[in-house]
Amino acid sequence: MELDKRILKILAILRKTYPDAQIPLHHKNPLQLLVATILSAQCTDERVNMVTPELFKKYKNANDFAVAMQPELEKSIHSTGFYKAKSKNIIGCCKMLVEKYGGKVPNRLEDLVQLPGVGRKTANVVLGGVWDIPGVVVDTHVKRLTYRMGLTKNTDPEKIEQDIMKLLPAKDWNDFTMSLIYHGRQVCIARKPRCHECPVSELCPKVGVE
């Protein structure tokens, strides 16, 4: 079967399997999603959700983060790991938001990626989660699943992003990546993928799966 036919079938099944696949990061505004997503680097969303309620009670806007004392911020986010780098990035990031964007989160990928601690993955999560702007989020799950499913031969996240964008219309990018992430967490897990309970098993060449 042709690649572009196969990916559409996979998407249709995943949509039915995970009808309300959405960003699991708790947030009430663009800034909160941006900060939560920075924190989610190399950390589970569940853990991020454990620290953000207190964090957002203490820091309510970009300026609060911009003038934060780093050691204090470090304490608030400690359990998410890489807390020194993340604190530094969040402060630097929010300083830039205040100086260049009036304390608001910009809605263009090129701008977001300039912010400290924000790469393409984080930027695309924010664009999709806040403004529903189409984008392919390539996190560790999307990287692993697209490769296993034979939808890309690349291992570089940016190349994978391009490959998927070529295979699907823009309106499907967000649904596809969100449902892939859910599927990657529950069924097509890294260690021992549960191929027997996988609804897209028939459509999957299982590249690199033992």
Added chain:
DNA sequence: CTCCCGATAT
């Protein structure tokens, strides 16, 4: 390619 780091499952 190396460094940044804690939490949980095994």
Added chain:
DNA sequence: ATATCAGGAG
């Protein structure tokens, strides 16, 4: 005790 989870910067 050790493996696994899970992005970005330099």
